[in-house]
Amino acid sequence: MKHLLTTKDLTRDEAELILDLTGQMADAVSGREVPKLPTLRGRTVVNLFYEDSTRTRTSFETAAKRLSADVVNFSAKTSSVNKGESLKDTALTLQAMGPEAVVIRHPASGAPQRLTQWVDGAVLNAGDGTHAHPTQALLDAYTMRQRLGGVEGRTVAIVGDILHSRVARSNVWLLTKLGARVRLVGPPTLLPTDIDAWPVEVSYDLDASLRDADAVMMLRVQRERMNDAFFPTANEYARLYGLDERRLGLMPGHAVVMHPGPMNRGMEIAARVADSPRATITEQVANGVWVRMAVLYLLLTNGATR
Ligand code: NCD
Numbered sequence: 001m002k003h004l005l006t007t008k009d010l011t012r013d014e015a016e017l018i019l020d021l022t023g024q025m026a027d028a029v030s031g032r033e034v035p036k037l038p039t040l041r042g043r044t045v046v047n048l049f050y051e052d053s054t055r056t057r058t059s060f061e062t063a064a065k066r067l068s069a070d071v072v073n074f075s076a077k078t079s080s081v082n083k084g085e086s087l088k089d090t091a092l093t094l095q096a097m098g099p100e101a102v103v104i105r106h107p108a109s110g111a112p113q114r115l116t117q118w119v120d121g122a123v124l125n126a127g128d129g130t131h132a133h134p135t136q137a138l139l140d141a142y143t144m145r146q147r148l149g150g151v152e153g154r155t156v157a158i159v160g161d162i163l164h165s166r167v168a169r170s171n172v173w174l175l176t177k178l179g180a181r182v183r184l185v186g187p188p189t190l191l192p193t194d195i196d197a198w199p200v201e202v203s204y205d206l207d208a209s210l211r212d213a214d215a216v217m218m219l220r221v222q223r224e225r226m227n228d229a230f231f232p233t234a235n236e237y238a239r240l241y242g243l244d245e246r247r248l249g250l251m252p253g254h255a256v257v258m259h260p261g262p263m264n265r266g267m268e269i270a271a272r273v274a275d276s277p278r279a280t281i282t283e284q285v286a287n288g289v290w291v292r293m294a295v296l297y298l299l300l301t302n303g304a305t306r
Contacts, residue, residue, distance in 0.1 A: 001014060001298060001299060002122060002299070003112075003116055003122055003123040003124070003125075003299070004122075004123075004124045004125060004134050004135070004295055004299065005112050005113055005116075005123065005125045005132065005134070006125065006131070006132040006134055006170065006173070007132065007134045007137050007138070007170045007171075007173045007174035007177070008132070008173040010134070010174070010177070012177050012178065015138070015141070015174060015177060015178060016178070017298070017303075018138055018291070018294050018295060018298065019138065019141060019142050019145060019291075019294075021294035021297065021298065022138070022139075022142050022287070022290045022291045022293075022294040023142075023290070024294075025037075025290045025293040025294050025297070026287075026290040029066055029290075029293075035066060036065070036066050036067075036068055037066065037067055037068065037293075038068050039067045039068065039297060039301065040064065040067040040068055040069035040100075040296065040297070040300055040301075041068040041069070042070075043069045043070070043100040043101070043300055044069065044070045044071075044072060044097065044098070044099040044100055044101075045060075045064040045069045045070070045071050045072070045099060045100065045101045045102075045103065045296065046071075046072045046073075046074060046094055046097070046099040046101070046102045046103065047060055047061060047071065047072070047073045047074065047075075047103045047126075048074045048076070048090065048094070048102055048103065048104045048105070048106075048115075049073075049074070049075045049076070049104075049105045049126070050075075050076045050087075050104075050105060050106045050107060050111075051105045051106065051107050051127065053105055053126070053127070054261075054262065055260075055261055055262075055285055055288065056105065056126050056127060056133075056135070056136070056288070057073075057075075057105070057126070059285070059288040059289050059292055060103045060124070060126060060135075060292050061073065062289050062292075063289050063290075063291075063292035063293040063296055064101075064292075064296060066289070066293055067293055067296055067297060069100075069101075069296070069300075072097070072099070074090070074094075076090065087106070087111060087114065087115065088114075088118055091115055091118035091119055092118060094119060095118060095119045095120065098120070098121075099119070099121050100121045100122065100300050101121050101122045101123075101124060101296060101299060101300055102115060102119050102121055102122070102123050102124070103124045103126050104123060104124070104125065104126060104128070105126040105127045105128070106127075106128050106129070107128075107129055108128065108129050109128050109129030109130060109131035109132075109166075110128060110129070110131065111128050111129075112124075112125040112128050122299040122300060124292075124295060124296070124299070127166055128166065129166065130163070130164050130165065130166055130169070130225065131166050131169065132166050132169060132170050133166040133167050133169075133170045133260075134170050134174075135288065135291055135292055135295060136166075136167050136170060136171075136260050136288075137167065137170035137171045137173070137174040137175070138174065138291045138295070139284055139287045139288040139290075139291040140167075140171055140174075140175075140217065140258060140260070140284065141171075141174055141175060141178060142287050142290070142291055143256075143258065143280050143283055143284050143287050144156070144175075144180075144214075144215055144256075146283070146287070147215075147256045147280055147283075148214050148215065148254070148256065151175060151178040151179060151180045152178060152179030152180065153179060153180070153181075154180045154181070154214040154215065155180070155181045155183065155212055155213050155214050155215075156171070156175055156180050156181070156182050156183070156213065156214065156215045156216075156217060157183045157184075157185050157203075157209045157210065157213040157215070157216045157217070158171060158172070158182060158183070158184050158185070158216075158217045158219065159184075159185045159186060159206060159209075159216060159217065159218050159219060159241060159243070159268070160185075160186050160190065160218060160219035160220070160221060160241055160268050161186065161190045161219050161220065161221045161222050161230075161268075162184050162186050162190055162191050162192060162195075162219065163186075163189075163190045163191060163192050163230075164190075164222040164225040164226070165219050165222070167217075167219060167260045168184065168217075168219060171217065172184075172198055172199065172200055176199045176200070181201070182199070182200045182201070183200060183201040183202070183203055183209055183213070184198075184200050184201070184202050184203070185202075185203045185204070185205070185206050185209045185241070186204070186241060187204065187230070187231055187237075187240065187241065188204060189230045189231060190221075190230055190231070206240065206241055206243075206247065207247065207250060210247055210250045210251045210255075211250055211251070211252075212252070213251055213252070213255055214252070214254070214255050214256075215255060215256050215257075215258055216243065216251065216255065216256075216257055216258065217258040217259070217260075218243050218257065218258070218259045218263075218268045218269045219259075219260070219268065220259075220260075220261075220262060220263065220264055220268060221237065221264060221267060221268060234267055237267060237268075238266065238267050238268070241268065242266075242267060242268055242269065242270065243257065243268065243269050243270065243273050244270040244272075244273060245270060245272055245273060248273050248276065248278060251278075255278070256278055256279070256280050257269075257273060257274075257276070257278050257279040257280065257281075258279075258280050258281070258284060259274065259279070259281050259284075260284065261281065261284075261285070263281070
């Protein structure tokens with residue numbers, strides 16, 4: 001593995017290896033007085049973020065620092081210049097600094113793939129347009145392993161704005177590869193038109209979809225990617241596709257509620273559901289650091305010095 005661009009091109013063995021390593025990272029660091037490993041000392045990781053991010057950027061930064069790497073943060077604005085050109089120029093500037101890894105978030109699907117042509121180091125996709133967000137799916141799978149004892153054979157409902165969601169896409173490929181059954185639930189206007197080609201079930205009925213789900217993953221309605229009305233009103237959306245306490249009560253007792261953040265409380269998820277012990281939202285964030293440590297470690301050492 002040289003880069004991490006999508007979960008679609010991970011083999012099942014690679015995915016399982018990353019999840020196993022994630023657990024080892026958590027164990028290795030948690031017991032220490034100083035929560036750091038010397039593994040990537042002297043290596044440079046560049047964070048190149050062309051899109052807003054709270055969790056993912058700080059998580060990658062924390063992960064790199066816990067492995068003792070040097071971290072350089074670039075944050076770029078999206079709207080100013082032709083994306084292809086500005087990305088290339090920036091990449092060539094970065095390349096002159098010789099980083100061992102570049103973490104990139106970009107509004108254009110495929111930008112991380114293009115970056116691999118211009119830099120020698122490993123490229124880690126931290127979210128590209130509506131295409132992919134592999135570390136998010138990996139941290140979600142890891143959270144399921146912890147909370148549900150595994151992914152194989154579990155039923156996962158992914159609910160809401162599937163159309164604009166790279167989180168949904170990356171989870172579909174990863175979770176089905178790991179043996180889960182994935183059901184996408186949302187209004188027809190927010191489901192992709194090529195959905196028949198995906199290895200998933202599709203439903204428009206949230207209540208019915210919750211009854212046998214082991215995990216439900218609520219997605220943010222991505223208004224910044226919408227230039228049109230995809231649903232009548234926020235209230236109407238919440239009524240049909242929001243997870244409130246009544247709906248939480250429909251799920252099996254062991255089932256968990258997930259959300260990648262940022263949340264629109266009161267829209268796709270009620271505040272009391274988000275704050276309930278059934279929700280894994282803060283665990284997902286915590287697990288994100290371990291997952292990113294595992295991925296950085298694998299890509300930068302090829303699994304050596306273990
Ligand atoms: C997601 C993203 O940016 O793709 N957030 C995240 O990385 N945790 C989902 C979103 O923006 O709704």
